[in-house]
Amino acid sequence: MLLEFSFNSLGQYLSNVRAIFILGVAHFSFVRALIFPCVFSMKVAAASYSAEIPSGFYDVAQKENVPVKLLWSLALNESQVKTNLGRVIAWQYTLNHKGAGYYFNTANELKAKINSLILSGETLFDVGIAQVNYHWHKDNFDSVDEMIDPHRNLTYAARYLKLHYKKTRNWWQAVGLYHSPRNGVDAHKYRQRVKAIWETL
Numbered sequence: 001m002l003l004e005f006s007f008n009s010l011g012q013y014l015s016n017v018r019a020i021f022i023l024g025v026a027h028f029s030f031v032r033a034l035i036f037p038c039v040f041s042m043k044v045a046a047a048s049y050s051a052e053i054p055s056g057f058y059d060v061a062q063k064e065n066v067p068v069k070l071l072w073s074l075a076l077n078e079s080q081v082k083t084n085l086g087r088v089i090a091w092q093y094t095l096n097h098k099g100a101g102y103y104f105n106t107a108n109e110l111k112a113k114i115n116s117l118i119l120s121g122e123t124l125f126d127v128g129i130a131q132v133n134y135h136w137h138k139d140n141f142d143s144v145d146e147m148i149d150p151h152r153n154l155t156y157a158a159r160y161l162k163l164h165y166k167k168t169r170n171w172w173q174a175v176g177l178y179h180s181p182r183n184g185v186d187a188h189k190y191r192q193r194v195k196a197i198w199e200t201l
Helices: 055-064 068-079 107-119 134-140 144-148 150-168 171-179 184-198
Strands: 080-082 087-090 094-097 100-103 125-127
Touching: 055 068, 055 150, 068 080, 068 087, 068 150, 068 171, 068 184, 094 107, 107 125, 107 144, 125 134, 134 144, 134 150, 144 150, 150 171, 171 184
Parallel strands: none
Antiparallel strands: 080 087, 094 100, 094 125
16 A cells, blocks of 8 residues: 655645655656555555646646546556555556556566566556556557656657547547557446546546
């Protein structure tokens, strides 16, 4: 479980905002934190999705011209993890392989898992805060490091989502195609999951 603490004051940026702490400094603005060493490998049970959209999502959404609440809902569905305060947030160093989710503290830990899978011949797995599929999208990145970089991972996801929007002119249709462009049933189920999150925010 992600350990989270509340503070009355931590300067202008953290005023009246819960701060997440990790051992080590994260480099992307939607984490801005320090986390206790631990690897997460469990699905999130019933909890409250965080309606506090991190600033990094606003930056990417504005640049790529996608709805920020939709992008945040998609990320929550993809890489959700529950904190000790019961909030559900999107976590950057996440990997899903054969239905099992793994949550790491650092990029190096995530990269080590990715390299281990590749060496064993596995390529069908999702990585990062937006769970970009390695097998289908790796050629659009220069390296594993680039693919798991939170900003680049989210930016790619936003562009991929917008690509489907341009085809359908409907953001919810685009959400379904983001997950499953070839299977209408799976696309519909995915769209409903993201929409259910969106409606709680």
